Amino acid sequence: MSFDYDVTIIGAGPIGSTLAYELAKEDINVCLIDKKKVIGLPLQCAGIINKRVLDVNQFPDELILNKAKGAVLHSKNHSLTVSKEEDQAIIIDRVALDQFIYNRAIENGVDSYLSSKVLAIDDVEGKVSFKNESAEKSIKSKIIVGADGPLSIVSSAFGNDFDYYCASQYLVKIEEDNNQMSFVDLYAYGDLFPGFIWQIPVSKNIFRIGLFSNYDYKRQNEILNDFLMNEFQYENYEIIEKYKGKIPIYNKENKLFKNRALIIGDAASQVKPTTGGGLLIGFEAVGMAKKAIVNALNSEDFNSLNLEKETHDDKEILQNCLKSYQDDFEERFIKEFSYQFKVQKTLCTLSDDDLDYFFEELKEKEADKLISEYGDMDNQSILVKEFLKRGLVLTLLPAIHKRELAKIWLL
Numbered sequence: 500m501s502f503d504y505d506v507t508i509i510g511a512g513p514i515g516s517t518l519a520y521e522l523a524k525e526d527i528n529v530c531l532i533d534k535k536k537v538i539g540l541p542l543q544c545a546g547i548i549n550k551r552v553l554d555v556n557q558f559p560d561e562l563i564l565n566k567a568k569g570a571v572l573h574s575k576n577h578s579l580t581v582s583k584e585e586d587q588a589i590i591i592d593r594v595a596l597d598q599f600i601y602n603r604a605i606e607n608g609v610d611s612y613l614s615s616k617v618l619a620i621d622d623v624e625g626k627v628s629f630k631n632e633s634a635e636k637s638i639k640s641k642i643i644v645g646a647d648g649p650l651s652i653v654s655s656a657f658g659n660d661f662d663y664y665c666a667s668q669y670l671v672k673i674e675e676d677n678n679q680m681s682f683v684d685l686y687a688y689g690d691l692f693p694g695f696i697w698q699i700p701v702s703k704n705i706f707r708i709g710l711f712s713n714y715d716y717k718r719q720n721e722i723l724n725d726f727l728m729n730e731f732q733y734e735n736y737e738i739i740e741k742y743k744g745k746i747p748i749y750n751k752e753n754k755l756f757k758n759r760a761l762i763i764g765d766a767a768s769q770v771k772p773t774t775g776g777g778l779l780i781g782f783e784a785v786g787m788a789k790k791a792i793v794n795a796l797n798s799e800d801f802n803s804l805n806l807e808k809e810t811h812d813d814k815e816i817l818q819n820c821l822k823s824y825q826d827d828f829e830e831r832f833i834k835e836f837s838y839q840f841k842v843q844k845t846l847c848t849l850s851d852d853d854l855d856y857f858f859e860e861l862k863e864k865e866a867d868k869l870i871s872e873y874g875d876m877d878n879q880s881i882l883v884k885e886f887l888k889r890g891l892v893l894t895l896l897p898a899i900h901k902r903e904l905a906k907i908w909l910l
Contacts, residue, residue: 504610505796506629507640509617509653511538513600514764514781517556517644520604521789526820527796530610530638531601531619532629539597543744545668545707546593547699548778549877550586555782558599564701565590567747568681569871575688577858581870588876590701607670612636617652620645621743622760642792642821643760649747651766659753659762663745664694664775667719668709670740673733676703686726689850693843694775696726709742711775716743746775749836755828756791756821763788769828771877779877780832787827796821838880844907845896853897860895872905 506522508515511533519529547567566589569582605611615631620643628637645653649663661755677700684698694712701709708727710719720741727736747768755767761767763784770777798820849857861867869889873882886895896904 500583501639502625502641503638504528504640506530506642506644506792507532507625507638508644508646508705509533509620509627510646510648510651511535511601511611511613512605512646512648512764512765513556513597513778514785515644516597516601516604516609518644518646518763518785518788519609520600521785522792523604523607525789527792527793529608530612530640531604531605532612532615532627534614534616536614538601538613539594542594542740542742544593544778545697545699545709545776546591546701546780546896547588547697548591548776549875550589551877552589552779552782555779555786556600558596561689562592562596562599563589564592565680567683567700570683570685571679572858573684573686574854574858576855577862579858579861579867579870580682581867581874583871586681587872588683590699593790617647620653620656620760622653622656622758625759641759641796644788645760645762645766645793647765647766649745649768651762653760654670654753654762654766656760657754657757657762660750662748662750664711664713664748665719665743666694666709666711666746666775667716667723668707668742669723669727669738670701670742671706671708671731672739673704673706673725674735675733677706684777686730687846687854689854691722692847692849693773698731703798705739719743732788733757746770748772751829751833751836753826756818758818761788761791761821761824767828769832771879771909772836772843773879774876776877783831784828787831788824790827791821791824794823805858835878835880838883842879842883845904848900848903849896853900857895862907866891866895 505528507530508519509532515531519531522529563718566586572579586816587604615629617627617629619628622643624635625640625643627643645651647653680700686696691712694710696710699707747765749768749772750753764781765777769780777871870882873885875881
């Protein structure tokens with residue numbers, strides 16, 4: 500059986516292109532397929548990432564537009580500032596980042612097919628069928644990777660379930676300079692949970708203002724317009740651009756691999772349950788997927804498979820070659836996601852009055868200092884465990900919620 504490539508990656512976003520680049524460095528023959536004509540457009544990300552992203556994926560400093568030391572958390576009538584001395588997050592030019600990572604892969608020998616819509620995959624034969632402006636085409640590879648977003652055709656071929664939130668974002672320009680460049684504002688309102696509104700300073704007079712929630716895009720635009728008119732601290736502003744996208748909801752029952760294929764990034768719903776952020780998680784998953792793919796391609800059993808005479812043993816070899824990827828991902832993230840889902844469930848029980856009470860209690864018990872010390876935008880379980888250890892989870896909220904909270908946290 501002949502193959503056109505060792506690995507075909509569907510989706511040339513930052514996760515798919517990073518994996519392509521990492522595999523190409525191992526002299527693995529890789530191609531990328533993407534439906535977009537221009538990588539990175541349209542923008543579908545708030546573009547704020549934990550600074551630790553630079554430990555797992557290097558990119559030029561000029562792609563960093565701003566840095567944040569902390570956040571101002573808002574309920575309807577109260578606010579709470581949490582911060583650290585050093586920068587905790589970077590705010591990036593997300594379009595330029597996507598294009599940089601894609602071009603880096605191409606410069607290292609990765610082939611690509613842009614403006615190409617995938618029609619079907621065969622995860623047993625390693626076949627991907629797609630069409631572009633000129634014709635329909637099929638290619639075969641030893642392994643297929645689905646990095647094709649929250650409505651992944653590869654994940655669908657696995658029989659996985661899809662669920663997601665809608666997200667909307669405005670790029671807003673103000674006339675005067677913003678003097679709070681080091682802080683992100685987050686607005687927690689009862690009717691928005693499990694989501695929230697974010698206000699991210701991109702430059703001295705540019706903000707990204709958005710939200711995710713269970714509401715559709717029309718309702719989200721109404722909420723953002725109302726926020727700008729009534730709660731935004733600047734009177735003179737201009738909406739420069741509007742964006743929208745989908746944030747996948749992690750489902751631990753979904754498969755991350757099947758036969759000759761695996762999924763990664765948004766296609767695998769590898770995003771934080773509380774915030775919907777996925778770049779750092781996806782870049783970490785790249786290392787896990789790379790290890791599994793390299794080991795599979797170096798396996799004599801894997802390379803000797805006769806797909807035309809596939810047996811039960813052949814299928815088992817395919818499964819075992821890529822199984823380590825799912826095992827590694829779950830070992831690294833499943834407990835963290837579990838804590839974040841509990842945080843999300845807790846927030847969904849709260850009204851605006853409850854949140855005001857919660858913020859008052861946080862201040863009274865000086866929990867803002869605790870959040871500043873132990874808070875981590877990605878490893879949120881560190882702070883949650885500290886709250887649990889100190890008995891704060893059940894004491895910071897109105898007594899009426901204690902039974903509900905006990906079901907979430909103590910069972």
